[in-house]
Amino acid sequence: MWTGRGKTAIVGVGYSALTRHAQRPLGLLAVEACRAALADAGLQPAQIDGLATYPEAPFLGAGNRDGEDIVSVAYLINHLPLAPDIRWYAQIETGMIASPVIESVHALLAEACTYVLVWRALHQPRGRYGAWTSTRAAGEAQFVAPYGCTAIFQWHAMAWQRYMHRYGATREHLATFVVNSRRNANRNPRAFFYTTPLTREDYLAARWIAEPLCLFDCDIPVEGCVALVLTTAERARDLRNLPAYIAGYGQNTSRRRALLHYALDDYMECGGSLARKLWSSSGLGPQDMDAAQLYDGFSPSALYWLEAAGFCPQGEAYAFIQDGRIALEGELPVNTFGGSLGEGRLHGMGHIAEAVFQVTGRAEGRQVPGAAAVCAIDGSPMLRGSGVVVTKDP
Amino acid sequence: MADPCTRPLPVADDLSRPFWEAAKQHRLVVQRCQTCGYFNHPPRSACDVCLSQHLQFEPVSGRGTIYSFTVMHQPTVAGFAEQIPYLNILVELEEQPLLFMVSNLPFEEREKVRIGAPVVVYFEEVDAALTLPQFRVV
Numbered sequence: 001m002w003t004g005r006g007k008t009a010i011v012g013v014g015y016s017a018l019t020r021h022a023q024r025p026l027g028l029l030a031v032e033a034c035r036a037a038l039a040d041a042g043l044q045p046a047q048i049d050g051l052a053t054y055p056e057a058p059f060l061g062a063g064n065r066d067g068e069d070i071v072s073v074a075y076l077i078n079h080l081p082l083a084p085d086i087r088w089y090a091q092i093e094t095g096m097i098a099s100p101v102i103e104s105v106h107a108l109l110a111e112a113c114t115y116v117l118v119w120r121a122l123h124q125p126r127g128r129y130g131a132w133t134s135t136r137a138a139g140e141a142q143f144v145a146p147y148g149c150t151a152i153f154q155w156h157a158m159a160w161q162r163y164m165h166r167y168g169a170t171r172e173h174l175a176t177f178v179v180n181s182r183r184n185a186n187r188n189p190r191a192f193f194y195t196t197p198l199t200r201e202d203y204l205a206a207r208w209i210a211e212p213l214c215l216f217d218c219d220i221p222v223e224g225c226v227a228l229v230l231t232t233a234e235r236a237r238d239l240r241n242l243p244a245y246i247a248g249y250g251q252n253t254s255r256r257r258a259l260l261h262y263a264l265d266d267y268m269e270c271g272g273s274l275a276r277k278l279w280s281s282s283g284l285g286p287q288d289m290d291a292a293q294l295y296d297g298f299s300p301s302a303l304y305w306l307e308a309a310g311f312c313p314q315g316e317a318y319a320f321i322q323d324g325r326i327a328l329e330g331e332l333p334v335n336t337f338g339g340s341l342g343e344g345r346l347h348g349m350g351h352i353a354e355a356v357f358q359v360t361g362r363a364e365g366r367q368v369p370g371a372a373a374v375c376a377i378d379g380s381p382m383l384r385g386s387g388v389v390v391t392k393d394p
Numbered sequence: 395m396a397d398p399c400t401r402p403l404p405v406a407d408d409l410s411r412p413f414w415e416a417a418k419q420h421r422l423v424v425q426r427c428q429t430c431g432y433f434n435h436p437p438r439s440a441c442d443v444c445l446s447q448h449l450q451f452e453p454v455s456g457r458g459t460i461y462s463f464t465v466m467h468q469p470t471v472a473g474f475a476e477q478i479p480y481l482n483i484l485v486e487l488e489e490q491p492l493l494f495m496v497s498n499l500p501f502e503e504r505e506k507v508r509i510g511a512p513v514v515v516y517f518e519e520v521d522a523a524l525t526l527p528q529f530r531v532v
Contacts (some may be wrong), residue, residue, distance in 0.1 A: 059495075081519065087490060131472075135403060137404050146401055146403060158462035208479070210467060259436060
């Protein structure tokens, strides 16, 4: 077991508004979310002496203007009245958003700083999402763009097609996951789809994006920001919220074998590389989780995680999710806040925030009774990812 | 197939030029490490397995199987808006596991496309300067 287990905690969570097209620049949304997280923790900006983010733009070619397309560490140093001497910061582009949380834990354990702000800001460029507009394709794109195959959802569609073929899963199986996520989003006032229900019939009638993925298999891109405040367990006890202790973490470290993008075949090994560390560091296992927040940028990714993290055997997630097992009242509630499919595309930050709300008893109408340990895992397992386990007790 | 005037055209570079030159002669070649034998595609400056710089393009059989496929319905890629829905197949070449190439097929081929189906390369002459390796179901 990891010696750092339970020695740090998430003590504040803040959201900006989540909308399709914000009227304010991304930088201001990030400032709003950070101020909300500080208020939630009962701290002043001047107490923040550590900063970390995962600043990457939502997709390749989406722009990198600071405060417009991304929000860097430098932006917040310049636009929030933080501690006069920032003692530690990091911009992490490995793993996903749990990775800056993990590095913040390291910084706190090393006593490099006392209170850390972590944020993830996502904008939505105007025009068609992820469009390939160039008539020339250089670099690795020269082997896919001339064939009309550049969109990440096409690669996810091919991975899911292979999964369906290999294990006998169908759209009807996947519908259960998406409808359950929407049902949970309907209990989450922050969710983009809070007031919009989705039935199985709606799902099965939805237009295709790239077969076998339809519109509702893709998360809903939003503009907005989520921020977290972390500190040591000792300091956490003096603050206004119950702390969500960081019990353990893992990052995807396995080598993927396919050079041209990624292949379904790698999901168990790559995802497993994260999960093994998640469980060994926390001293907990899948059977100890009271809920699981699993990345769902495209709905099948959450099913791959159920298998790669050991919640069910390989090839069985599509069957495991049936019969109410992953519902709020089920034996393993999954994506209790609606996931990226229902709350909005925050690249896994919503998953961490929800894990915190659940173990601190703050999940309101979607609270899992007595939730004491919840994991949040981001990324698609055959590609990358990072995850944390948070617990009610240190 | 896509409109040759607007589909994204590959920009050959020092690494990829032999691939496109060979395609023009209707030959499919893949960069192979001369030290460990690994096929690297897309081509690399150093072998992805052993880091050797002793790399050469070698002819491959042009045979493989469909690893997976998708029917694309979004006008996401420039030059393909008029083609939707169209098929993309991910071909696993017989020379090495997970050695992939992409191909596009008209939607009319949908019934022939199955995971594991054998495919063979053919060459689509887009214009005088560009020939694209493509795959069809055998």
